[in-house]
Amino acid sequence: MNVKQIEKKWQGLGAKVEAVAYAQTGYDYDVTLTPESLHGFAEVMLAEGFYLVDLMAVHVKPAIEVVYQFAHFGGQRCRVMGRTFVDAQGALPTISDVFQGANWHEREARDFHGVVFAGHPNLQPLILAEEDVDLKPLLKDEKVLKDVAAIRRQVPEAEAPAAEKAAKPEAAN
Amino acid sequence: MMNVDVLQDERHHRFVLNMGPQHPSTHGVLRVLLEMEGEYALELQPVLGYGHRCHEKIAEYKPAKNFMPNTARMDYLGALIYNHGYAMLLERACGIEVPRRAEYIRVIVDELNRIQSHLLWLGAYLLDLGAFTPIMYSFDDREEILDILEDITGSRLTYCYMRVGGVCKDIDDKFVSRTRAFIDRLRSRYSIYEELVNGNVILQKRLIDVGDYTPEICARYGVTGPLLRGTGVEYDLRKAESYSVYSEFDFEIPTEQRGDSWASYNVRYREIEQSLRIIEQALDKLPEGDFIAPKVPKKLKIPAGDYNSSVEAPRGELSYYLVSDGSDMPYRLKIRTPSYCNLSVLPEMCKGMMIADVVACMGALDLVIPEIDR
Numbered sequence: 001m002n003v004k005q006i007e008k009k010w011q012g013l014g015a016k017v018e019a020v021a022y023a024q025t026g027y028d029y030d031v032t033l034t035p036e037s038l039h040g041f042a043e044v045m046l047a048e049g050f051y052l053v054d055l056m057a058v059h060v061k062p063a064i065e066v067v068y069q070f071a072h073f074g075g076q077r078c079r080v081m082g083r084t085f086v087d088a089q090g091a092l093p094t095i096s097d098v099f100q101g102a103n104w105h106e107r108e109a110r111d112f113h114g115v116v117f118a119g120h121p122n123l124q125p126l127i128l129a130e131e132d133v134d135l136k137p138l139l140k141d142e143k144v145l146k147d148v149a150a151i152r153r154q155v156p157e158a159e160a161p162a163a164e165k166a167a168k169p170e171a172a173n
Numbered sequence: 174m175m176n177v178d179v180l181q182d183e184r185h186h187r188f189v190l191n192m193g194p195q196h197p198s199t200h201g202v203l204r205v206l207l208e209m210e211g212e213y214a215l216e217l218q219p220v221l222g223y224g225h226r227c228h229e230k231i232a233e234y235k236p237a238k239n240f241m242p243n244t245a246r247m248d249y250l251g252a253l254i255y256n257h258g259y260a261m262l263l264e265r266a267c268g269i270e271v272p273r274r275a276e277y278i279r280v281i282v283d284e285l286n287r288i289q290s291h292l293l294w295l296g297a298y299l300l301d302l303g304a305f306t307p308i309m310y311s312f313d314d315r316e317e318i319l320d321i322l323e324d325i326t327g328s329r330l331t332y333c334y335m336r337v338g339g340v341c342k343d344i345d346d347k348f349v350s351r352t353r354a355f356i357d358r359l360r361s362r363y364s365i366y367e368e369l370v371n372g373n374v375i376l377q378k379r380l381i382d383v384g385d386y387t388p389e390i391c392a393r394y395g396v397t398g399p400l401l402r403g404t405g406v407e408y409d410l411r412k413a414e415s416y417s418v419y420s421e422f423d424f425e426i427p428t429e430q431r432g433d434s435w436a437s438y439n440v441r442y443r444e445i446e447q448s449l450r451i452i453e454q455a456l457d458k459l460p461e462g463d464f465i466a467p468k469v470p471k472k473l474k475i476p477a478g479d480y481n482s483s484v485e486a487p488r489g490e491l492s493y494y495l496v497s498d499g500s501d502m503p504y505r506l507k508i509r510t511p512s513y514c515n516l517s518v519l520p521e522m523c524k525g526m527m528i529a530d531v532v533a534c535m536g537a538l539d540l541v542i543p544e545i546d547r
Contacts, residue, residue: 026265026481051392053483054509058496069481069494069509073392073401073408079481101395104517112229127222127546137230138505150498153478 001048001074009044013037015082025153027069027079035087038068042095042102045070050080052095055105057113059140060148064113066092091116112138186210190528194223198301198532201542205519205535212527217520224546232506237263237495238337238473240506245331247510248544250290251486253282253322256335261416262482262493263337266475272463275339276418281352281455282322282334284448288359289318290487291441291448298438298536299370302379307370314362317355324348337473339465349456356449363446371442380435384522384534387432394521395514398489399444400538402428403436410485422454434537441539474501488512488539510544 007029010017016032033041045052053069068082086092094117096103106117107126114136117123125133140146193204202223208216228247232240244259245252257279264271292315296308319329325344326334334340370376388404390396401408409426411419427443429436475497483492489511496505515538523531 024265024268025478026262026483046392049392051397052395053490054395054492054494054507056494056505056507058505067479067494069492071483071490073388073406075407075413077414079414079483081479081481098393099395100393100521101514101517104513125222127225129222137227138233146498146504151477151479151496151504154476 001072001076001078003076003078006044006048009048010041013040013044015041020153022077022079027081028077029080031080031082033082033084035084035092038082038084039093039095039098041082042068042098045080045082046098049073050078052099052101052105053079055102055109057109057115057138058151059113059138060146060151062148064090064115065148066109066115068095086115089116090114091118093118094120096120112136114139187215190214192531194220198535199542200297200540203516203540203542203545205531207528207531209528212529214523214526214528214531217523217531219516219519222546224543226543226547228547229506229508232503234502236473236501237475237503238501240503241335242331242333245333246543247508247547248486248488248491248512248541249330250293250541251286251488251491252330252332253279253286253326253334254484254486255491256332257283257417258482258484258486258491258493260335260337261484262480262495263473263475265482266478266480266495266497267337267473269338269466269469271339271466273418273460274343274462275464275466277455277459278340278344278464279335280417280419280422281344281452282326282340284452284455285318285322285352286332287487288445288448289315289322291445292318294441294487294539295366295370298539299376301532301536302376304370304373304376307366310362310365310369314359317358321348321351321355324351336465336469338469339463341465343464349459352452352456356453359445359449366442371439377435379530379533380438380537381431381433383434383530384526384537385433386518386522390518390521394518396489396518398486398511398515398539399440400437400489400515402426402440404432405430410483410490414483416482416484418455419451421458422451424450434533437537437539472501474499475503486511488541488544489515508547510547512538512540512542513545516540516545 014037018030020030050070050072053071056067058065063085070080072078109115111128187210190207190209193199194202204220206218207214244255292311296311299307323329326332388406391401407426407428424447427440429439477499480495492509494507495503498504523534
């Protein structure tokens with residue numbers, strides 16, 4: 001596995017790639033995607049031999065963020081978080097045609113957060129009962145809903161000004 | 174008189190069979206809808222959620238430290254390993270250093286827990302397949318582990334032994350000597366298991382080439398643990414990400430090449446010995462010192478950001494993903510449980526299989542339903 005090459009492929013999709021400290025966060029790469037580049041990203045990951053660890057939705061302002069976690073079966077540790085916000089309709093393209101394991105994860109995200117995955121073969125309630133289809137229990141109340149900046153890692157004081165500039169285009173997504 | 178037309182009409186051979194939620198071979202409240210043609214299952218559809226207890230929602234409403242007992246109630250067979258993963262997550266997020274003795278104790282109890290889980294699986298799986306006796310032997314051995322763990326943790330199933338920064342109670346000489354005695358005892362039992370079970374031709378006929386799968390299927394579905402190692406992929410988080418002090422021990426990752434129920438059966442069986450090896454070395458090298466970090470704040474504020482911790486549970490990869498907004502309560506906690514992904518492969522694995530083989534396949538997945546439903 002050549003990480004540098006894979007990194008280039010991610011960047012070729014228009015993703016913003018950031019290496020993070022494993023000892024501090026528990027993963028190696030943070031990849032910021034757009035709904036359009038998501039499907040291509042999944043295809044790259046499958047071709048490079050990654051497997052889908054998990055898919056999770058986080059309810060923040062301005063939109064729900066969905067995080068895709070990947071890891072690699074090979075000897076070298078490489079844990080990747082791909083993150084994207086849902087589009088204006090609260091939807092994302094499905095990746096269950098690439099990673100079939102995403103099928104259930106996406107149904108779960110639909111149950112708990114109401115994220116619609118376009119093109120999903122069977123977006124029925126999985127964990128919740130059928131009559132609770134609109135319950136969306138993990139959505140936050142207005143009172144406790146945080147802005148996306150509040151859940152981002154704080155950069156140490158010295159590097160703060162430079163990082164602030166870099167963070168701006170990301171917030172506009 | 175028998176209606177011959179009915180028997181010859183193909184439509185009458187097709188029916189939907191409802192397995193569970195109280196079926197004994199689903200080991201919990203799992204329901205599987207099977208579309209059958211005669212004895213063959215054409216389509217399978219697992220129906221989940223009967224035991225959903227909103228763990229992820231509960232986590233958002235209490236201080237992160239107080240979620241520890243909940244972790245044990247997800248996978249009741251790997252409770253200590255679930256404890257460990259969660260403690261590791263908070264330690265990583267808050268930058269807390271764990272004393273070496275605590276890490277060693279964690280590894281020892283983790284591995285005892287893993288053996289206990291594999292022994293229960295061994296007995297229950299063979300019971301599913303129609304062999305009644307092995308469960309008597311495996312429960313006999315498992316009982317020893319439960320007694321040892323009860324002595325230090327205070328409980329027998331849903332342990333809450335680990336704390337942020339260490340464990341809640343030190344181990345004593347009695348624990349060490351009993352564990353050593355247990356290692357000898359279990360090793361002396363291998364010959365019984367091998368003669369009674371592993372060499373049995375009927376068992377082999379039931380399992381060999383049943384439920385074929387490949388590393389490629391595992392990657393697409395996220396299958397991990399002994400199932401993955403049954404296809405020849407040497408992937409174990411204890412080595413691949415080498416958390417805690419696992420890098421200090423000499424142990425192997427058992428793999429098999431076949432990629433069927435018999436392969437994963439053998440991987441699990443052989444893992445018992447590797448766990449014993451780890452325990453043995455850890456007991457030999459057990460360092461002196463604190464069993465919990467001395468300065469863990471009572472109110473644990475987690476710096477804003479997202480954190481992940483992954484450990485090797487008995488059934489595969491367990492991941493906790495925490496998003497924090499800087500307070501002492503998690504903003505979002507997502508738990509990736511191994512059985513959830515391992516079960517999702519079942520419809521593809523069992524397509525067109527005879528119903529008795531579906532039971533053999535499901536047993537090979539080693540499902541624990543509460544961790545799927547969470």
